[in-house]
Amino acid sequence: MLVDLLPLGVTRYLVGGLLIGAGVSLLFVATGRIGGASSVFTTSCSFVSDRPYFQQERFVRSRGWRLIYAIGMVLGALVVGLFVSGLDSTTIPWWQLLLGGVIAGFGARLGGGCTSGHGICGMASLRPASFVAVGIFLTVAIATAHVVAILRGGA
Amino acid sequence: MIRDLPWVLVSGMLFGAGLAVSGMIRPEVVLSFLTLQDLGLLFVLGGAVVVTFVTYRVAPKVLGRPPAGESFAEHPAKLGRDTVIGAALFGIGWGLSGVCPAPAFAGLGTGNWMLLLSIAGMAIGAWVHGLLQSKGGSR
Numbered sequence: 026m027l028v029d030l031l032p033l034g035v036t037r038y039l040v041g042g043l044l045i046g047a048g049v050s051l052l053f054v055a056t057g058r059i060g061g062a063s064s065v066f067t068t069s070c071s072f073v074s075d076r077p078y079f080q081q082e083r084f085v086r087s088r089g090w091r092l093i094y095a096i097g098m099v100l101g102a103l104v105v106g107l108f109v110s111g112l113d114s115t116t117i118p119w120w121q122l123l124l125g126g127v128i129a130g131f132g133a134r135l136g137g138g139c140t141s142g143h144g145i146c147g148m149a150s151l152r153p154a155s156f157v158a159v160g161i162f163l164t165v166a167i168a169t170a171h172v173v174a175i176l177r178g179g180a
Numbered sequence: 181m182i183r184d185l186p187w188v189l190v191s192g193m194l195f196g197a198g199l200a201v202s203g204m205i206r207p208e209v210v211l212s213f214l215t216l217q218d219l220g221l222l223f224v225l226g227g228a229v230v231v232t233f234v235t236y237r238v239a240p241k242v243l244g245r246p247p248a249g250e251s252f253a254e255h256p257a258k259l260g261r262d263t264v265i266g267a268a269l270f271g272i273g274w275g276l277s278g279v280c281p282a283p284a285f286a287g288l289g290t291g292n293w294m295l296l297l298s299i300a301g302m303a304i305g306a307w308v309h310g311l312l313q314s315k316g317g318s319r
Contacts, residue, residue: 030219038220041202042227043266048194051227052236054186057249059256060195066306073306074290075219078314090188095285096269097192100279105200111199112290117207117278119297125277126284126301129270133281133302136266137257140280141195143267144225147257149232154259161264162271169275170214 048101049145058090059150063133065091122174124171129142136162184248196286198228205287205295207278214275273305 028071052060066090071079106112115122133139136158138147143162202224213221240252252260257263274280279287279298287295 030216032218033220033297035220035223036203038223039227039241041198041200041204041226042230044198044201045195045224045255045278046190046198046200046228046231046235048196049199049232050239051194052188052191053232053235053246053252054239054243055191055246055248056184057246057252057255058188060191062195062280062285063302063306066281066303067302067310069285070310070312074269074310075309076314078258080311083204088248089181090185093185093188094192094195098196098282099289100189101193101196102191102200102205102286103196104289105197106290110198110302111247112205112287112305115207115287115294117294119294122207122277122279122294123301125272125273125275125279126298127308128276128301129273129280130302130305132195132266132269132271132273132305133304134266135262136270139270139282140225140274141282143257145232147255149229150255150257151233152257153254154254154257154263157256157259158263158270161267162274163267165271166275167214167216170211170278173276174211174215 029106045141045145052094056090059086059142059146060094061138061146062095063130063139063142065095066130068092068136078121132162187248195282198224198288199283199286200290205283205290205292207283210274210278210280210283216280273301296300 038041068084068091071084071088143155143158199205213217284295284298
């Protein structure tokens with residue numbers, strides 16, 4: 026039963042998770058910062074919009090490092106991609122990527138975090154709000170993915 | 181604060197490398213988790229949370245202050261109505277596409293250009309959120 030639920034084993038998942046934890050940890054140890062990923066979308070808006078929400082000091086102050094952090098994610102995966110193949114494509118329909126992005130982007134900013142901000146940093150900080158957020162978005166995402174799979178006639 | 185940026189870059193690289201190694205940069209892997217066909221992503225989350233938990237506890241006690249920063253930040257999460265609604269919406273978007281913010285960036289590093297659609301979508305979502313917040317008075 027357990028093997029059925031883990032058809033590809035555990036190793037690569039665990040190693041990946043430990044590396045992610047090392048990245049979030051290094052950011053904290055070196056700079057004292059909490060490294061969620063979704064904030065960069067809001068802070069980067071402050072480069073191009075003078076709306077008061079985007080021009081809040083907390084967003085303007087953190088927009089530089091958050092962008093560098095995101096660029097680092099691109100480069101880190103690029104390095105792994107030099108050694109591992111099959112990571113360069115997806116068969117998910119374009120409209121699902123775009124629409125899913127819009128809804129997830131809005132939701133992450135309204136809810137104060139995403140899989141990394143609430144899931145990793147928030148739970149590691151034992152924040153009740155983050156445990157609630159993770160419980161909700163995991164449940165809703167599992168339900169949504171099942172509905173989509175049924176509608177597409179697969180899985 | 182230029183001296184902190186190399187640390188930020190390397191932190192992001194470790195994060196992105198972990199996402200690539202785990203396979204989580206592929207939406208198909210995320211969706212196979214969300215449809216409960218492969219629960220491996222629990223080990224990604226678990227591994228990352230345990231390491232981060234220990235770091236968040238230990239670093240402030242050992243170091244006092246970060247070598248390339250002013251102070252150790254506290255996670256700002258506050259539970260409210262927006263947390264619940266936002267998380268539910270995030271779940272819909274994540275479940276529809278299999279893409280969340282960090283893997284969207286990391287996936288570009290392996291040449292999965294389709295993820296630019298996800299990033300564009302997330303930027304639009306964050307933009308609309310900010311506009312609505314500006315209208316309703318900034319928080």
